[in-house]
Amino acid sequence: MVQTYSKNANHNMRRPVVKEEVVSYIRTHQKQETGHLRELADFARQENIPIIQPEVVAYFRFLMQTLAPKSILEIGTAIGFSALLMAHYAPQAQITTLERNEEMLDLARKNLVKYDSRQQIKLVEGDALDILPSLEDNYDFVFMDSAKSKYIVFLPQVLKRLQVGGVIVIDDVFQGGDLVKPILEVKRGQRTIYRGLQRLMDATLNNPDLTASLLPISDGLLMIRKNAPNVTLPD
Numbered sequence: 001m002v003q004t005y006s007k008n009a010n011h012n013m014r015r016p017v018v019k020e021e022v023v024s025y026i027r028t029h030q031k032q033e034t035g036h037l038r039e040l041a042d043f044a045r046q047e048n049i050p051i052i053q054p055e056v057v058a059y060f061r062f063l064m065q066t067l068a069p070k071s072i073l074e075i076g077t078a079i080g081f082s083a084l085l086m087a088h089y090a091p092q093a094q095i096t097t098l099e100r101n102e103e104m105l106d107l108a109r110k111n112l113v114k115y116d117s118r119q120q121i122k123l124v125e126g127d128a129l130d131i132l133p134s135l136e137d138n139y140d141f142v143f144m145d146s147a148k149s150k151y152i153v154f155l156p157q158v159l160k161r162l163q164v165g166g167v168i169v170i171d172d173v174f175q176g177g178d179l180v181k182p183i184l185e186v187k188r189g190q191r192t193i194y195r196g197l198q199r200l201m202d203a204t205l206n207n208p209d210l211t212a213s214l215l216p217i218s219d220g221l222l223m224i225r226k227n228a229p230n231v232t233l234p235d
Contacts, residue, residue: 040081
C-alpha cells in the first residue's frame with residue numbers, strides 16, 4: 001500500500017465538478033462572443049430557440065482552431081448560430097448544414113445572407129434521412145444537433161461520409177440525466193429519445209473501429225473519432 005500518497009492525496013480530484021456554481025463560473029469567466037455571434041445568441045435566448053450553450057461555444061472555438069477542419073457537415077442548423085461560429089473560427093472550412101424546420105430555415109437563410117461574409121456555408125433544406133444518402137462530399141468534422149432519437153439512425157450514413165481520422169460531435173446526449181435512469185423512470189414521451197440514445201451509446205462507446213468519449217459539459221457531448229475505413233455498427 002502506498003501510504004504516503006493516500007495520506008497526502010488531494011481528494012478534491014475525485015469529486016464531481018459539474019455543479020451549478022461550477023457551470024456558472026464556466027459561463028461567466030470564459031471569453032464571450034461579440035458582434036453578430038453575440039447578437040444571434042441573445043436572440044436565441046430571448047426566443048427560447050435551442051442553440052449550443054456558452055461552455056460548448058468555448059469548446060468549439062478550441063476545436064475549430066486546433067483541428068482546423070476543411071470540410072464540415074452539420075445536422076441541425078436552427079438559426080445558423082453554430083454554423084456561423086464554426087465558420088468564424090475555421091475560416092478555411094466549407095460547411096454543409098441540414099435543416100428541415102421551415103421557421104428555422106427562414107431565420108437561417110436571413111442570417112447566412114447577412115453574416116456569412118466568406119460564403120463558407122451551404123444550407124440544405126429537408127430531412128437529414130433523405131439528404132444524407134445523396135451527399136457526395138467527404139467531411140473531416142461533423143456536428144449533430146437535431147432530433148436526439150435519430151442520432152443512431154443518422155450515424156451509419158454520417159460515418160460513410162466521414163474521413164478516417166475525422167471527428168463527430170453529438171450534442172445533448174445526457175438529456176438532463178435521463179440517460180442514466182432505468183427506462184421506467186423516464187417520462188413516456190421521452191422514451192423514444194432514451195432508447196435511441198442508449199442504442200447510440202451501445203454502438204459507439206466500445207466500438208473497436210471508433211474512439212469515443214463522453215464529455216459532461218452542457219447536456220453532454222459524445223465525441224467520436226473514426227479509426228477505420230469501414231466501421232461495423234451493431235444491428
